[in-house]
Amino acid sequence: MAPPTWLLAGLRPSSTPVNWAAVVRAGIAMAVPLAVGFALDEPEYGALASMGALSGVIGDTADAYRMRILNIALPQLLGAIGVALGTLVYGRGWVAVAVLTLIALLSGMISSIGTVASACGLVFLLNAVVGAGLPMPEPWWTAPLLLSAGGLFVLLLTLLGWPLRGRQPERAAVAAVYRAVADALEAAGGPASVYDERRQQVTHALNQAYDLVLGRRAGLHGRSPSLVRVLAQLNVLIPLVEAAPAAHLRGRPLPPEVPAAVRDLADAVEEGRTGTPALDLPAPQGPSERAVDAALRHAAEIVHLAEPDPYNVDDRLGRPASLRVRAGRVVRDMMLSEASWRYGIRLALCIGLAQSLVSLVEVERSYWVALTVTFVLKPDFGSVFSRAVLRALGTAAGLVLAAAVLAEVPRGWWDVPVIMVLAALIPAFSAKGYVFQTAAITPVILLLSDLLNHQGFDLIRPRLLDSLIGCAIVLVFGYLLWPESWHTRVGDRLADAVDDAARYVERAFAPVADEAELRAARQSRLQARRRIYRDLSGVRSEFQRALTEPPPTGSRAAAWWPLVVAVERIGDATTAARVRVNHGAAAPPPSEVARIAEQLRELAEGIRSSETLVRVEVPPGDTEPGVLAPLHQELAAARAISQPSP
Structure with missing residues (x-):
């Protein structure tokens, strides 16, 4: 009853x-x-x-x-x-x-x-x-x-x-991202469930901050100094966000000084403080900690900079088109x-x-x-x-x-x-x-x-x-x-996210010939990463909506949840591998990257053709050593998740 x-x-x-x-x-x-x-x-x-x-x-x-x-x-x-x-x-x-x-x-x-x-x-x-x-x-x-x-x-x-508060909402939104990243770094290396929850909070905070700041940017035809500074503070956080999965996958907690320093930067963003940053961080141990340390020090410099270079700020939109x-x-x-x-x-x-x-x-x-x-x-x-x-x-x-x-x-x-x-x-x-x-x-x-x-x-x-x-x-x-209206759309949206994950893998390890291609590749990689996490945020929203539907829609939606988590971990593993390559690990061969991307697209196609979850047989020997080994493991786990279709 x-x-x-x-x-x-x-x-x-x-x-x-x-x-x-x-x-x-x-x-x-x-x-x-x-x-x-x-x-x-x-x-x-x-x-x-x-x-x-x-x-x-x-x-x-x-x-x-x-x-x-x-x-x-x-x-x-x-x-x-x-x-x-x-x-x-x-x-x-x-x-x-x-x-x-x-x-x-x-x-x-x-x-x-x-x-x-x-x-x-x-x-x-x-x-x-x-x-x-x-x-x-x-x-x-x-x-x-x-x-x-x-x-x-x-x-x-x-x-x-x-x-009195004209710029406060934007600064508060960016500061919230810094605090969410601090929480994620604090959970890195600990229980996977806690870290996953903190990472979702980072994605949500990033989406809100970018929507707020870039929405305001779209209404301006010139460059506002205050908006340039807020946007620079938000963009400089991306390398730190990317370093978090690598820190988590190494399996050991970061020194407590690291999340404390990020929270101090959040206060500086919200209060509009400038000056010389004062960071007291322990010496990094290993490539993951070096990535976190370098990203944190660079973020501290930009946060405390009174006037960032307006022509060195990527606003992710370009010059807005005319209203017409x-x-x-x-x-x-x-x-x-x-x-x-x-x-x-x-x-x-x-x-x-x-x-x-x-x-x-x-x-x-x-x-x-x-x-x-x-x-x-x-x-x-x-x-x-x-x-x-x-x-x-x-x-x-x-x-x-x-x-x-x-x-x-x-x-x-x-x-x-x-x-x-x-x-x-x-x-x-x-x-x-x-x-x-x-x-x-x-x-x-x-x-x-x-x-x-x-x-x-x-x-x-x-x-x-x-x-x-x-x-x-x-x-x-x-x-x-x-x-x-009474069929869940979680599967279709999740399939789109898996396709974006394949595109992200390809762009993350695309070969480059010179400095110009390197900059273009980095920009393309950042856009692909933002897209997959925004897609997954949409999947979560659709998942929450479907859970409020009466049976069988709600129960069918609940069946997708393990695969949603698995795809999020694939994105994290890709980011962590890219960070390791940036700090000295050997880049994976193009054939391995192409094989992973193809497997992801096969998974996406199977999801689209299934009422609930699709069974994908995992071939033996699919996991191999190298910088992409964690990604192989996460992909194997995602492909092994199955539930019989009704």
Whole structure:
């Protein structure tokens, strides 16, 4: 009688810390517009502005200020267009169904572009649904203006700290990478499970830091001295990251002075310290320690350098293309992507059915059905199935709280402190999981919509029924009818990672003829290494998503886990071998490198053709002495992992 594992995973609160600044900001951002509306004797206007602020509060998830502008401002622009279109078709039956279905198609396709685009597509559709389902003040442009004003008020509150903390998010992200590397070096030579966990934390921190720093770099057409310094501090850490696997494979812990020195560099990065580095490190013993020592000393020099050479910093992007060129690429990729069209059609089908029920069937329904579909049917936010179930549970919990408020709190100025408290719960609960976020958002939307349609306590029961209908539509027409939604994609993504591992092996030991080829080979090797670990990070994300699916999807995903770990170790073994070659070991013969790459590609092809894991027979004598001996061992282990296909 115990609840299933996938449900318990969704109900278990996350350990993510609460952003208390966001909590305070959310309470102020949503209460002030409502208070202004009451002061002007226009509570409907205040409610609309607070709704706009709600989308800004939900979208304020980035660290860097420039990214926060994109995360808040761009969705507001799309949201204004959405509510304008929704207002124009309010109460118009089949016209409303057709328009919202088309908007859902566009929203789904836009959401496939990336994180910011996903937020834009979500707000675009949400506001269109609200505009088509609630009576809006005249003239038609009033609602878009008020919703945008509420969202921009959130942006204004967010940017108040920019003059004081303008560079802090980037420095903090890079410092977090240094601390993660220090933890990995501390675990090197110890238990494999501990080191693997620390290495995953390094990969995650590197991904976040590069996304943050390079995302900001993409918005600049010149070279910012502060950005050059942060980027140099991040790039110089790569040799130390590469030396960590070699240190681990030697089987002995590093001297404690090494991770302590890396943590001191993390503090220097975060505080912006410059000057002469003071390193007190023991003499290195063997090639692995020499690699760590050389990388650490070089990192210390760059970290404490006040002005790194701007022309000696590899920003991994080059000069960004013009906005017009980048926009053209994005639109072309979106229009030619099968996945983009399939998600858009799924969302359009569900919204069309929900809006048909609202507009055409002679029963008491509301925009809440389509609103539920919009929130739940977001595959890029996690499992659609578990989100549908958790949405129903979270809505029920939120409606209990809303019922207490509607029953006990008189309408009027008392709504302002109530909204302030409830709005503050949104970022606090969002950090703990989707079901908690839903429970926090539901009473806020309900109370604000009550100021527009004045139904009071009578809203509670219909809204619960509407949510259940919306979840049912998603489960049937947005989930069960689409095989890719209930088949795990771990295998396909893992196969891509194995192919990238083969490419990494080839580039890591590619022969070079001169200094220019050496630099090009090193750059190519770094890019290949970053790609494989980023791919594996994506595999882990897909793995976590699949575990929240009901059987058999979750159990099939769990079967891939040993091979995921094995492929990560192949990447580590390749890096460690390259480090040993850099410090005096004999380079492997090209024939051996080619044979390993071919075996990896065979493994990748077998993974793609299998429902779960594939059995690959390991030929005898596959392991041989030399610098690649650990890589042979890890590859043999990966190829030996098997599980019968169902």
